[in-house]
Amino acid sequence: MNKLLTMEDLRALRKDALGEMTARQTCDIQVIVGMGTCGIAAGAREVVTELLKELQRRNIKNVSVTKTGCIGMCEREVLLDVVRPNEDRVTYGRVVPRDVSRIVGEHIVNGRVVEGLVVGRIAR
Amino acid sequence: MVFYRGHLLICGGTGCVSSGCKDVIAAFQEELRKRKLDEEIKIVETGCHGFCEKGPLVIVYPEGVMYCRVEVKDVQEIVGEHLMKGRPVSRLFFTEPLSLDKVPKYQEIDFYRKQQRIALRNCGYIDPENFNEYLARGGYAALEKMLSEMTPEEVTHAVKAAGLRGRGGGGFPTGTKWEFCAKAAGAKKYIVCNADEGDPGAFMDRSLLEGDPHNILEGMMIAAYAIGADEGYLYIRAEYPLAIKRIQTAISQAEELGLLGKNILGSNFSLTLKIKEGAGAFVCGEETALIASIEGERGIPRSRPPFPAVKGLFGKPTVINNVETFANVPQIILYGADKFAAVGTERSKGTKVFALTGKLRNTGLVEVPMGITMREIIYEIGGGTFEGKKFKAVQIGGPSGGCLPENKLDLPIDYDSLIQAGAMMGSGGLVVMDDESCIVDVARYFLSFTRSESCGKCTPCREGTMRLLEILERICAGEGVPEDIAKMEKLAYSIKASALCGLGQTAPNPILSTLRHFRHEYEAHINDKKCPAGVCQALFYYRIDDHTCVGCTVCAKICPVGAISGERKQAHQLDMVKCIKCGVCVERCPFHAIVKE
Numbered sequence: 001m002n003k004l005l006t007m008e009d010l011r012a013l014r015k016d017a018l019g020e021m022t023a024r025q026t027c028d029i030q031v032i033v034g035m036g037t038c039g040i041a042a043g044a045r046e047v048v049t050e051l052l053k054e055l056q057r058r059n060i061k062n063v064s065v066t067k068t069g070c071i072g073m074c075e076r077e078v079l080l081d082v083v084r085p086n087e088d089r090v091t092y093g094r095v096v097p098r099d100v101s102r103i104v105g106e107h108i109v110n111g112r113v114v115e116g117l118v119v120g121r122i123a124r
Numbered sequence: 125m126v127f128y129r130g131h132l133l134i135c136g137g138t139g140c141v142s143s144g145c146k147d148v149i150a151a152f153q154e155e156l157r158k159r160k161l162d163e164e165i166k167i168v169e170t171g172c173h174g175f176c177e178k179g180p181l182v183i184v185y186p187e188g189v190m191y192c193r194v195e196v197k198d199v200q201e202i203v204g205e206h207l208m209k210g211r212p213v214s215r216l217f218f219t220e221p222l223s224l225d226k227v228p229k230y231q232e233i234d235f236y237r238k239q240q241r242i243a244l245r246n247c248g249y250i251d252p253e254n255f256n257e258y259l260a261r262g263g264y265a266a267l268e269k270m271l272s273e274m275t276p277e278e279v280t281h282a283v284k285a286a287g288l289r290g291r292g293g294g295g296f297p298t299g300t301k302w303e304f305c306a307k308a309a310g311a312k313k314y315i316v317c318n319a320d321e322g323d324p325g326a327f328m329d330r331s332l333l334e335g336d337p338h339n340i341l342e343g344m345m346i347a348a349y350a351i352g353a354d355e356g357y358l359y360i361r362a363e364y365p366l367a368i369k370r371i372q373t374a375i376s377q378a379e380e381l382g383l384l385g386k387n388i389l390g391s392n393f394s395l396t397l398k399i400k401e402g403a404g405a406f407v408c409g410e411e412t413a414l415i416a417s418i419e420g421e422r423g424i425p426r427s428r429p430p431f432p433a434v435k436g437l438f439g440k441p442t443v444i445n446n447v448e449t450f451a452n453v454p455q456i457i458l459y460g461a462d463k464f465a466a467v468g469t470e471r472s473k474g475t476k477v478f479a480l481t482g483k484l485r486n487t488g489l490v491e492v493p494m495g496i497t498m499r500e501i502i503y504e505i506g507g508g509t510f511e512g513k514k515f516k517a518v519q520i521g522g523p524s525g526g527c528l529p530e531n532k533l534d535l536p537i538d539y540d541s542l543i544q545a546g547a548m549m550g551s552g553g554l555v556v557m558d559d560e561s562c563i564v565d566v567a568r569y570f571l572s573f574t575r576s577e578s579c580g581k582c583t584p585c586r587e588g589t590m591r592l593l594e595i596l597e598r599i600c601a602g603e604g605v606p607e608d609i610a611k612m613e614k615l616a617y618s619i620k621a622s623a624l625c626g627l628g629q630t631a632p633n634p635i636l637s638t639l640r641h642f643r644h645e646y647e648a649h650i651n652d653k654k655c656p657a658g659v660c661q662a663l664f665y666y667r668i669d670d671h672t673c674v675g676c677t678v679c680a681k682i683c684p685v686g687a688i689s690g691e692r693k694q695a696h697q698l699d700m701v702k703c704i705k706c707g708v709c710v711e712r713c714p715f716h717a718i719v720k721e
């Protein structure tokens with residue numbers, strides 16, 4: 001660690017440090033990935049890895065990523081849900097790592113649902 | 125920086141270490157690595173959550189799901205089910221003792237929900253060895269604010285206005301103490317943190333040091349600035365190796381970053397902090413004895429005045445505060461005196477951490493607002509006494525405190541109300557007793573503690589506690605005489621009035637408070653030669669009930685001294701001359717035929 005000399009240095013370090021704690025806060029936006037047997041078989045792991053990378057690249061900190069089990073739509077796997085506060089829960093299907101950046105950029109950041117990939121919606 | 129989707133908080137406090145968390149941590153590391161989750165999920169070793177009894181505790185974020193008593197064999201399931209598939213493992217949830225509900229979320233458990241965590245706010249939530257986590261929780265923001273916009277007088281004034289009182293037992297107003305020291309003559313001053321924590325059963329200071337060490341350092345820095353000290357000590361008992369290690373790590377980190385040392389954050393304020401390990405004598409927690417011990421002398425109290433604030437360590441003006449007192453300070457500076465003073469009672473502000481133990485369902489560290497009632501702590505947070513057992517008393521304040529009966533349960537507790545009721549806040553030990561605890565025996569226990577911890581410097585304490593203990597031992601042995609009660613009272617008041625230090629002055633409290641609220645139990649011991657709780661060995665006997673005994677011979681076989689005899693299928697006899705009252709036969713008789721009376 002470099003020696004902190006000024007108050008600004010301390011504030012900058014605190015700002016960075018906040019990012020490391022995101023996973024421990026209740027986040028506004030939730031992304032839930034289906035990780036049942038067939039989800040994993042269909043490549044859910046790769047989607048999660050890509051998602052984490054994408055969030056990190058964009059320095060997005062108010063998103064929590066969790067996993068869920070089989071929801072009974074196995075043939076549409078990989079399933080990925082996005083829940084934004086006060087909006088419908090949107091389920092995307094047949095998601096591949098390539099789609100992740102669009103979902104993050106359009107839906108998570110700008111609130112525009114990526115209609116082409118939607119397989120279901122639950123009104124809030 | 126790596127972005128983890130989940131954090132696995134595993135308690136690495138002393139309580140959980142002893143219930144095996146180190147193996148659990150290793151097993152999680154191994155399992156996450158095996159399943160290639162180690163880049164998605166981060167393991168964070170935290171300090172104590174205060175719920176050691178249910179440890180090792182594991183909390184999974186972002187969901188905030190808490191698992192209790194996690195063993196190595198549970199690790200695979202938690203990783204496979206919860207972390208892989210998002211299906212929490214409900215069998216490891218906490219079970220609410222009253223409703224028997226399984227509660228998955230940490231914040232929703234009654235034990236935590238009813239607490240208000242200010243001093244403990246980071247304990248169990250952050251990795252105490254990771255400086256960044258403290259920083260992210262607003263750490264050192266108070267230091268920053270203070271150095272950029274407050275004068276030392278303003279700091280002292282804020283602490284005074286907040287109404288913070290010393291958490292080490294006495295409840296002396298902290299701001300006033302700082303003001304005395306700031307005004308004392310001399311350029312060299314010291315700041316000292318009292319982490320001796322000698323009360324039997326107390327562990328709040330240990331948890332604060334282990335779980336959030338930078339918070340204590342920040343509190344000390346603020347105090348040092350307010351009084352004009354540039355050097356300080358943390359006096360920590362050597363029996364707390366983990367606390368010492370964590371504080372050492374925190375000091376090194378702060379030094380490396382320039383938060384300790386010369387011209388902190390570019391200001392004129394400089395401070396160095398050192399650790400002094402104490403050998404664990406109770407009397408060394410007394411401030412003048414503690415000073416002597418840091419100076420390398422024997423830890424013996426001296427008379428006051430002069431108070432340490434005027435003439436303390438190495439003869440210089442010194443402020444000594446308790447760990448928990450310091451833990452509250454950064455919050456006061458950061459959020460203002462009013463916010464702090466909004467919690468609590470008229471004359472006792474803020475919260476207090478108690479170590480809740482004894483005969484009740486949930487035990488552990490609880491931080492509650494001043495003014496809460498004992499009933500709320502015991503029944504709502506502690507889950508009440510065990511099935512079928514009746515509450516008898518709560519001992520508060522350790523060896524210098526007292527016992528309160530059922531009719532005092534609704535008393536709003538603060539420094540002053542407790543003293544009026546004949547007890548004391550002390551450092552915050554709360555021991556709940558049910559009808560199987562003997563009040564006289566409890567008084568005897570505390571007296572034997574203070575007697576053996578008395579330093580022997582002054583006669584009232586050295587001889588007086590000895591005499592009091594002798595009388596109590598006699599009463600417990602069934603040899604008490606009616607005059608004993610008056611004799612104890614007289615002796616107790618004269619010790620209180622004439623002992624040199626707090627140890628002697630408060631040593632009679634356990635006797636006086638029990639005589640006040642439970643005199644009938646003393647009388648039962650003395651006049652009827654009966655121990656109502658069946659604890660005092662000399663005052664009960666065992667008898668085999670001929671009607672219930674079926675002659676199964678179990679008891680005769682297990683009695684270690686051969687005190688039970690009898691023919692198979694015939695009622696047995698128990699010879700009280702031989703019996704050593706070990707109680708094994710009572711426990712093992714399948715027909716509950718052996719009675720205690």
Ligand SMILES: Cc1cc2nc3c(=O)[nH]c(=O)nc-3n(C[C@H](O)[C@H](O)[C@H](O)COP(=O)(O)O)c2cc1C
Binds near residue numbers: 292296407409627
């Ligand atoms: C016998 C005896 C033992 C004490 N033990 C402690 C202790 O372990 N920790 C502590 O903080 N204060 C202890 N005190 C109180 C200290 O003397 C002192 O009042 C306290 O550290 C002041 O800090 P505070 O104002 O922040 O409470 C003890 C006092 C006596 C008489």
Ligand code: SF4
Binds near residue numbers: 425577580
């Ligand atoms: S009161 Fe007891 S502990 Fe205190 S100085 Fe006297 S003998 Fe020592």
Ligand code: SF4
Binds near residue numbers: 672
């Ligand atoms: S164990 Fe109980 S029932 Fe059996 S012989 Fe002893 S007293 Fe009688």
Ligand code: SF4
Binds near residue numbers: 683684687705
């Ligand atoms: S209490 Fe112990 S010593 Fe006494 S009779 Fe029972 S087993 Fe034997």
Ligand code: FES
Binds near residue numbers: 036071
């Ligand atoms: S396993 Fe994914 S929907 Fe069935």
Ligand code: FES
Binds near residue numbers: 181
């Ligand atoms: S040490 Fe783990 S909860 Fe106390």
